[in-house]
Amino acid sequence: MTPGLRTSARIVALAILLAALAAAGCAAEREATCPCPEAGSAALPEELMLTLASARALHHQADLLLQTGEVERAIEAVRAILALKLESRWPEAEEVRLDAAARLGKLLLGKGEEKEALALVERELGAGARESFYLSNLQSVRGEILEARAKRLEAAGEKEPARQSAREAIQAFERSIQINKRLQKQLLERGRR
Amino acid sequence: MNDNDKRSSDSPEAGWPEDEAPASEAERLAAERLRAALDGTGAQPADADEAELRAAAAMLRAAAHEEHLAPAARDRLVREAIAGATLAHARPASRLRRLAPALALAASVLLLLGSLLLVGRAPLRDRQRRPAPAPRELATSRPSNDLLGRPIEDRERASAARRLDLVFADRLAGFRRTRLLAAGGTP
Numbered sequence: 001m002t003p004g005l006r007t008s009a010r011i012v013a014l015a016i017l018l019a020a021l022a023a024a025g026c027a028a029e030r031e032a033t034c035p036c037p038e039a040g041s042a043a044l045p046e047e048l049m050l051t052l053a054s055a056r057a058l059h060h061q062a063d064l065l066l067q068t069g070e071v072e073r074a075i076e077a078v079r080a081i082l083a084l085k086l087e088s089r090w091p092e093a094e095e096v097r098l099d100a101a102a103r104l105g106k107l108l109l110g111k112g113e114e115k116e117a118l119a120l121v122e123r124e125l126g127a128g129a130r131e132s133f134y135l136s137n138l139q140s141v142r143g144e145i146l147e148a149r150a151k152r153l154e155a156a157g158e159k160e161p162a163r164q165s166a167r168e169a170i171q172a173f174e175r176s177i178q179i180n181k182r183l184q185k186q187l188l189e190r191g192r193r
Numbered sequence: 194m195n196d197n198d199k200r201s202s203d204s205p206e207a208g209w210p211e212d213e214a215p216a217s218e219a220e221r222l223a224a225e226r227l228r229a230a231l232d233g234t235g236a237q238p239a240d241a242d243e244a245e246l247r248a249a250a251a252m253l254r255a256a257a258h259e260e261h262l263a264p265a266a267r268d269r270l271v272r273e274a275i276a277g278a279t280l281a282h283a284r285p286a287s288r289l290r291r292l293a294p295a296l297a298l299a300a301s302v303l304l305l306l307g308s309l310l311l312v313g314r315a316p317l318r319d320r321q322r323r324p325a326p327a328p329r330e331l332a333t334s335r336p337s338n339d340l341l342g343r344p345i346e347d348r349e350r351a352s353a354a355r356r357l358d359l360v361f362a363d364r365l366a367g368f369r370r371t372r373l374l375a376a377g378g379t380p
Contacts, residue, residue, distance in 0.1 A: 044333060089334075091337070
């Protein structure tokens with residue numbers, strides 16, 4: 001192969017390489033900015049948006065009912081949120097479910113329905129939700145319910161069950177704190193990148 | 194009016210003052226030449242005096258009404274003007290004049306490059322003018338921890354509606370953007 005031919009071959013090879021890199025770059029850009037819903041594995045579906053809108057309306061309804069002192073109706077509104085199709089495959093839906101459960105738990109506790117509140121909260125906590133500030137909040141609500149129970153048992157003279165409830169409450173608060181710490185660390189790390 | 198009066202009014206002597214002698218033959222010929230010169234008719238001038246008379250008459254005629262050049266005369270004038278202009282500009286070329294073609298070529302190349310740059314940048318400008326496509330993250334369902342930014346405090350427990358307002362508004366923006374862009378519209 002003559003030197004001239006060799007140089008030409010190198011130029012052609014370089015051009016092909018540059019073209020391939022450019023094509024790869026374009027594909028990557030398309031991939032990163034693709035607005036098509038099917039681009040992500042969990043695109044925002046209309047069904048989710050409708051569910052979130054319904055939950056939002058029910059929360060506002062509950063706010064207004066509580067303002068006018070209609071606690072029972074407020075509780076019904078929050079129960080209606082939990083009756084929505086809040087599937088865990090959508091993180092937002094799961095979070096709404098956890099938040100509604102926390103709110104309902106607090107409302108039931110406020111009404112003195114401690115047992116039902118705890119059952120509801122523990123049911124949600126046992127559903128294996130992903131870690132979030134909502135899950136941490138629900139752990140905290142569980143801690144509050146157990147704390148209230150411990151106080152009630154203590155007042156009733158049931159020392160050992162009261163201590164047991166207090167220990168569980170402390171554990172619940174601790175879990176809440178740990179979740180928050182991990183999430184805040186993640187957010188900080190993401191912020192640095 | 195009798196025949197004698199009629200002949201008298203049509204003849205050159207009509208209205209001639211009685212105390213004036215009649216025009217001589219030479220005067221009649223001179224008058225005839227002047228008329229022909231003013232009319233632009235007649236044969237070629239016989240001598241220099243007549244040529245001068247014709248020129249003066251032509252000026253008078255041109256001042257009195259629009260005069261058209263004969264094609265031959267027009268072509269001659271144009272040829273003379275071009276020849277004069279060419280001679281007037283046939284001076285030795287300056288350095289600038291010698292460089293003019295190269296400068297023109299350089300300017301053309303610069304103009305062409307500028308045009309290519311503008312054309313090349315046009316799609317980029319259009320892309321910048323358009324709203325940026327929704328990044329994949331905006332178009333998907335995802336945890337909203339980053340949206341909340343911090344743990345839910347005790348006093349915020351009852352503010353579920355406010356939290357959901359925040360999350361819903363964010364997701365609705367992504368949803369709307371995704372759908373409208375997918376449909377070829379602008380959010």
